[in-house]
Amino acid sequence: MTETLIKNADTILTMDDTRRELSGADILIRDGQVAQIGHGLQTIGEIQDASGCVVTPGLVNTHHHLYQTLTRAVPGGQDALLFGWLQTLYPIWSRFGPEEMFISAQIGLAELALSGCTLSSDHLYLYPNGARLDDTIAAAAEIGLRFHPTRGAMSIGESDGGLPPDTLVEDEGAILDDMIRVVDAFHDPAEGAMCRVGLAPCSPFSVSRDLMRDTALLARDKGVMLHTHLAENDEDIAYSQAQFGCRPGQYAEDLGWTGSDVWHAHCVKLDGAEIDLFARTQTGVAHCPCSNCRLGSGIAPVRAMRDQGVKVGLGADGSASNDNGNLVFEARQAMLLQRVAYGADAMSSREALEIATRGGADVLNRPDCGRLQPGKRADIAIWDTRCIESAGSWDPAALLLAGPMRVKHLFVEGRQIVRDGQVTTLDMPPVIERQTQLARALQS
Ligand SMILES: Nc1nc2[nH]c(O)nc2c(=O)[nH]1
Numbered sequence: 107m108t109e110t111l112i113k114n115a116d117t118i119l120t121m122d123d124t125r126r127e128l129s130g131a132d133i134l135i136r137d138g139q140v141a142q143i144g145h146g147l148q149t150i151g152e153i154q155d156a157s158g159c160v161v162t163p164g165l166v167n168t169h170h171h172l173y174q175t176l177t178r179a180v181p182g183g184q185d186a187l188l189f190g191w192l193q194t195l196y197p198i199w200s201r202f203g204p205e206e207m208f209i210s211a212q213i214g215l216a217e218l219a220l221s222g223c224t225l226s227s228d229h230l231y232l233y234p235n236g237a238r239l240d241d242t243i244a245a246a247a248e249i250g251l252r253f254h255p256t257r258g259a260m261s262i263g264e265s266d267g268g269l270p271p272d273t274l275v276e277d278e279g280a281i282l283d284d285m286i287r288v289v290d291a292f293h294d295p296a297e298g299a300m301c302r303v304g305l306a307p308c309s310p311f312s313v314s315r316d317l318m319r320d321t322a323l324l325a326r327d328k329g330v331m332l333h334t335h336l337a338e339n340d341e342d343i344a345y346s347q348a349q350f351g352c353r354p355g356q357y358a359e360d361l362g363w364t365g366s367d368v369w370h371a372h373c374v375k376l377d378g379a380e381i382d383l384f385a386r387t388q389t390g391v392a393h394c395p396c397s398n399c400r401l402g403s404g405i406a407p408v409r410a411m412r413d414q415g416v417k418v419g420l421g422a423d424g425s426a427s428n429d430n431g432n433l434v435f436e437a438r439q440a441m442l443l444q445r446v447a448y449g450a451d452a453m454s455s456r457e458a459l460e461i462a463t464r465g466g467a468d469v470l471n472r473p474d475c476g477r478l479q480p481g482k483r484a485d486i487a488i489w490d491t492r493c494i495e496s497a498g499s500w501d502p503a504a505l506l507l508a509g510p511m512r513v514k515h516l517f518v519e520g521r522q523i524v525r526d527g528q529v530t531t532l533d534m535p536p537v538i539e540r541q542t543q544l545a546r547a548l549q550s
Pocket residue numbers: 171188192308309312335338397423424427
């Protein structure tokens with residue numbers, strides 16, 4: 107039996123069913139789970155002092171492309187809309203191989219951990235030069251984050267009316283075979299799982315309708331989740347209308363891509379009927395506010411989604427379109443954007459934090475994560491509110507209204523991944539050095 111006691115937190119925001127908040131309180135972790143929350147708890151194990159800190163559930167990232175940490179701020183893509191941005195980057199990504207996938211994932215996951223994230227999904231949709239989903243899974247296992255990798259895919263190249271170059275697309279039979287391989291090798295359906303695999307053809311403009319349909323059948327056969335990009339911007343809607351004669355919601359529904367086992371990234375352009383469809387079918391949304399700003403895609407109607415009962419989580423999105431991978435910053439941006447669109451009371455700090463924690467966990471069908479209560483996984487972020495950004499604040503809402511934007515301590519499954527602002531499981535300087543070398547090589 108292993109125990110850790112988080113002692114004397116200024117505030118614990120539990121995000122449990124009653125959204126309980128405790129002052130001057132403790133959390134006892136036992137064998138990877140929250141054992142008790144209360145006052146004056148004792149342990150025979152390690153003690154982590156949390157005085158001066160706000161404690162929250164670990165944040166949950168529902169959409170990322172970790173490989174893109176190697177292509178931040180690429181000049182030709184800095185000021186482009188989605189399609190032009192992708193066309194600039196595809197040729198660079200086609201030079202990646204296994205090492206690029208592994209190192210870029212280590213960087214992206216470490217960056218997420220430092221921003222309070224304990225559970226991340228990833229959407230890897232290109233596999234050049236022998237790259238495999240296994241590369242990112244190895245990176246996540248080493249750093250110790252809970253990981254939901256998705257086996258993405260592109261199958262319709264330029265010559266067939268798709269957006270990606272023909273050299274970057276895969277044969278659909280080979281895609282389905284590899285999907286089966288990675289699910290059988292890595293997917294763990296058990297409560298407390300550290301790795302769950304999803305299936306994720308990339309986007310309507312890079313895969314066929316047949317692949318979408320076959321993937322949905324396969325996912326249901328295997329009992330895994332489905333993920334893709336949907337309704338990201340006006341170009342995306344225009345492509346759907348021109349190629350399929352319908353809006354994205356209809357496209358998704360026709361192909362079996364609605365339901366509680368499906369979540370779609372972006373959804374900036376969902377209309378009222380599509381929001382209703384998602385609510386009725388319990389289809390989830392990964393909201394990516396920074397990327398949507400960066401690519402000029404628009405402001406997703408998150409207020410309407412939440413009011414209608416759509417499951418919404420946050421996504422950092424890939425670091426070629428963010429270009430930052432800071433999830434607490436993403437929560438702040440989500441709050442601010444809804445206020446820009448709908449007024450100062452459109453989203454509170456606490457609601458944005460709820461979306462970032464239990465909201466994301468619900469999107470990923472992880473009721474065992476994203477909230478702090480006995481029996482749930484011990485995925486815990488500890489934020490030092492004595493830092494300069496938060497000094498003088500009156501309320502834990504300051505976490506998103508002020509800061510800090512980096513975590514002090516982070517626990518995943520009860521294991522300390524960040525201590526005093528440093529990743530404990532990786533020696534970061536050599537990883538950063540190798541990432542820099544790889545990025546330089548891609549520039550030559
Ligand atoms: N934000 C992003 N949208 C996308 N659509 C697509 O097909 N790929 C991407 C991507 O990498 N980022």
